[in-house]
Amino acid sequence: MCIRLHSMDLLVIYVGMQIRRNLKTAHMDNMQGHPKLHFRCIECNEKSTELYRDYKHGVLKITICKSCQKPVDKYIEYDPVIILINAMLCKVQAYRHILFNTAINIHGKLCIFCLLCEAYTRWRQLPGSSSHSDPEDIIRYAKEWDFYKQFGIAALEQAAFLTGVFIVLFLATPKTLKSRFEFAFLLKALLLSSYGKLLLIPAVIWEHDYTPLCLKLITLFVLTSNTQAIRVTLNVSRALSLIAVACGLLLEIVLSSVQWTV
Template identity: 25%
Template sequence: MPICTSCAASTPHLYTIYNSAYNFRLEQCTSCQAFADPYVEHDNLTLLLDLILLKRDVYRHLLYNRGLGARRAGDKPFRKDASISGDHVQGQQHYQSARWWLIVKLGFALICVDAFIRWTHISSNQPGDSSQIVTWNQAALTGFLRILVGCLFETAAFHAGVMLACYVVLKLVPSPTPPAPVSGIREQFRFSHVPLTLLYSSLTKLFLLFCLSIWRPDTTAKHQPAGGDAHAPLGPLHPNATTFSHPLVLRALALLDEDKLDRAWVVRNVLGGMAAGFGLRVVLDCHPVFTTMIILAGWLVKTAVANLVSGWVGTGLGGDDKAAGEMWLAYSIP
């Protein structure tokens, strides 16, 4: 049964179809009186943008309501005390199988994107001429395939650790008992929602990492003036520009320099962990402390697997195998 994206209460229908699939009316939630799921009439681009922006309602729509909630005009009203038919059970099993198939397809696509991002990052930081354009050859293809396999094992380990931690947390935190209301999220929750949530949450991280892999800063200039003198004045500033002279402020701002701050590591681990925790907070409907513990457990398993495969992955990246493996490991683990 679908749920309301605003209050998470179970609702029998999300919209009513009249003459055609494009002629429908959104249903109101009986609990909060808002539209049960406004994302029914939104296109895929809007859903993707809201996923990147970490909107709570779009998670509820994609995880619990996607492909459900349609009612033809003239159908009999739904009764909660009605017996569950065999067709309904068969439809739920088909929907569960379709969700696992979506996890496989989406997971493989995102792993390929992640492997390409890591390959470009590691290849651009190999010893040698940093301005040289990375080209595809036999060695590059071998390195990319090794990174792809490493990403596959690492992602599978992270998902396995998170699912195991979710199982433990759900056993320790039971659902509310009557007369306390039970959330529709807890009623409709399946463990297949967990890996799908992690994949949806990784879109924000992969989008920013992909942007960083395309628009990499020029590290050869080292922020020197055009004349080459590192101590030369920078020229006239804007009249309203803010300048800082306090040593503590200058040291704090220096931490944001490219040679001291690894932006890719911050996006992958800090922002990626926050996005995954937010997604699990939506799908598990529990306290943020538990989702933080779940993410930490997944990171521990992922770190162990990354250490195991780092040596094998590094042998196909060119240059010093040990240094390449350490570079891949430093980029992978928190």
């Protein structure tokens, strides 16, 4: 049991280092004037052509927003750890910095890892999944297949959630998703904001009487992050974001009620 906990500590540290490294890389892209970014003021959401000005000899000055007269993005001077903490607090400014003003590109990897975490959580809750007393290969392969099955179900439910969100947003504000770029950008934002699912693994490994409550709180945190990502990306009201997330969750629950016999 001690070895398992030590391995999980290493896994959590590794994931944290990977996210921090990607944020550092994004900061370097900012400092090099990444040409593909559409900068936004983190305070008022107005567009900006630059985040800073280089006055040579290493002298940099943060650009002031013409609309709100505040720094366009104060987070370019912050350490990535502070940015992550602010993102966990669901601050709009931190979300705008990450989504609009950085070149972070870990959406696919993060999505796969979150699905693996969710699949492992469900697999651990299956009867006899953590029992290894029977060395027979057929038993071991059956348990392995159960894990793959849970991964597939988690992927389908995630797709159902995203479908519900996009349907509501398209019906409510069709002009906001008029191009493929905006569709892909919102998809990436939703995948990034689901990072809270990484907390599922520690919650299951360190199992105690409050584990079911912890799992529900993690789900609530992920949904809150998704709501904030929709607000920031599309600049829509909080009510519409909540409705979109609620409909996505409803569609996910409907799909999860299906009895899979594979």
